[in-house]
Amino acid sequence: MTVAASVVEPLPSHALLILLLQVGVLLLAALVLGRLAERLGMPAVVGELTAGVLLGPSLLFHVAPGVGNWLFPQTAEHMHLLDAVGQLGVILLVGFTGIHLDLKLVRRQGVRAAGVGAAGLLVPLALGAWLGFVLPAQLRAPGADQTVFALFVGVVMCVSAIPVIARTLIDMKLIHRDIGQMILVAGTIDDAVGWVLLSLIAAMATTGLYAGEVVTTLGEVGLLLAATMTVGRLVVGAAMRAAARSSVPGLSVVTAVVLMTLSAAGTHALGLEAALGAFLCGILVGGTKDFDASALSPLNTTVMVVLAPLFFATAGLRMDLTSLADPVVALWGLAVFAVAVAGKFLGAFIGGAATRMNRWECLALGAGINARGVIEVIIALIGVRLGLLTVEMYSIVVLVAVLTSLMAPPLLRMAMNRVEQTAEEELRGDRFLAPPPSPKTPATSTTADS
Numbered sequence: 040m041t042v043a044a045s046v047v048e049p050l051p052s053h054a055l056l057i058l059l060l061q062v063g064v065l066l067l068a069a070l071v072l073g074r075l076a077e078r079l080g081m082p083a084v085v086g087e088l089t090a091g092v093l094l095g096p097s098l099l100f101h102v103a104p105g106v107g108n109w110l111f112p113q114t115a116e117h118m119h120l121l122d123a124v125g126q127l128g129v130i131l132l133v134g135f136t137g138i139h140l141d142l143k144l145v146r147r148q149g150v151r152a153a154g155v156g157a158a159g160l161l162v163p164l165a166l167g168a169w170l171g172f173v174l175p176a177q178l179r180a181p182g183a184d185q186t187v188f189a190l191f192v193g194v195v196m197c198v199s200a201i202p203v204i205a206r207t208l209i210d211m212k213l214i215h216r217d218i219g220q221m222i223l224v225a226g227t228i229d230d231a232v233g234w235v236l237l238s239l240i241a242a243m244a245t246t247g248l249y250a251g252e253v254v255t256t257l258g259e260v261g262l263l264l265a266a267t268m269t270v271g272r273l274v275v276g277a278a279m280r281a282a283a284r285s286s287v288p289g290l291s292v293v294t295a296v297v298l299m300t301l302s303a304a305g306t307h308a309l310g311l312e313a314a315l316g317a318f319l320c321g322i323l324v325g326g327t328k329d330f331d332a333s334a335l336s337p338l339n340t341t342v343m344v345v346l347a348p349l350f351f352a353t354a355g356l357r358m359d360l361t362s363l364a365d366p367v368v369a370l371w372g373l374a375v376f377a378v379a380v381a382g383k384f385l386g387a388f389i390g391g392a393a394t395r396m397n398r399w400e401c402l403a404l405g406a407g408i409n410a411r412g413v414i415e416v417i418i419a420l421i422g423v424r425l426g427l428l429t430v431e432m433y434s435i436v437v438l439v440a441v442l443t444s445l446m447a448p449p450l451l452r453m454a455m456n457r458v459e460q461t462a463e464e465e466l467r468g469d470r471f472l473a474p475p476p477s478p479k480t481p482a483t484s485t486t487a488d489s
Contacts, residue, residue, distance in 0.1 A: 306319075
């Protein structure tokens with residue numbers, strides 16, 4: 040055998056053409072509809088998901104099936120290429136979520152935050168798992184274990200979305216309020232534990248629901264967390280500080296990408312979810328001493344305006360809203376939505392009441408942590424990849440993510456209008472919300488004006 044004969048053939052010309060057209064069309068549609076959603080006061084992710092919905096089996100495949108099947112052929116070769124691009128976006132997006140987590144805030148809130156976060160996590164987790172057992176088999180992928188499916192539904196119900204929550208609080212000028220800070224802490228706890236639970240369930244889905252396998256997986260998670268907080272912290276901290284000191288342009292960006300992708304590969308090799316590795320690595324990058332996270336702003340821009348919208352548009356492609364026309368599926372979809380909302384609000388009320396919050400503060404807390412947004416979309420796609428969700432259940436979960444994110448602003452506004460602002464919050468607001476100082480007017484300009 041010659042060397043030339045052993046070389047793998049490059050990507051076929053037609054497959055490359057289709058991929059380039061898919062990326063271009065999806066990004067264009069996501070950009071236009073994302074900006075339109077923001078103009079209408081909705082999160083950009085709503086428009087980006089809608090781009091995929093319109094170009095997928097919900098609309099384009101019905102209106103122009105020839106165009107839809109040519110541009111988005113439902114074959115493994117083409118879908119896997121597009122998924123690979125989207126997966127890179129997921130890993131970096133989840134990594135940036137970890138970078139922006141404020142662990143100092145979690146520690147500062149202490150026991151109170153732990154109680155609120157635990158209630159906001161455990162109540163919806165239990166209700167979701169119960170719902171997973173009673174959902175009909177047509178919403179569970181063929182061959183999926185019912186217990187694993189039920190646990191997955193529980194995780195879907197218990198997560199929040201820190202990026203959506205933080206953006207909502209900033210836009211509504213609530214980030215400085217005590218409730219705003221508590222919402223961030225509770226969401227941080229829910230997301231961190233949710234990713235660990237998701238990795239456990241992913242391992243169960245691939246290796247089987249056996250006591251020995253579960254114990255092994257728990258041990259792997261424990262070792263992973265221990266390694267992250269010891270060796271991982273030293274390695275990531277040293278790498279990011281060295282990159283920051285270097286004069287090579289963009290070295291911090293490349294270093295962060297390498298660390299997050301290798302961390303994702305490491306957890307994936309352990310049979311855990313790849314996004315967990317990126318999330319943990321992001322926490323370490325954000326917590327590195329003597330490192331300015333603003334150095335990663337170019338990467339943040341690339342992820343938020345290119346890779347993330349492309350991923351969400353791709354996620355929308357997998358939705359088939361016509362399946363919700365089935366009355367049985369539609370009714371179960373309403374049940375999933377009702378349990379999702381009730382679980383978070385009930386958990387917030389229990390946690391808030393235990394820490395002596397009044398009813399309006401508890402309502403605001405529930406409205407904030409109820410927003411699931413981008414995180415639930417990512418988890419829904421993982422459920423499809425693990426062979427747990429049907430198209431109908433996937434569509435329901437994504438709709439829950441969108442609707443709960445849309446609910447947050449009006450409910451927060453209604454509740455916070457009844458919560459009096461304290462003097463301490465006003466002082467904090469002066470720091471958080473004060474406009475940047477305007478540049479001083481040059482002396483020559485002042486003289487000329489006078």
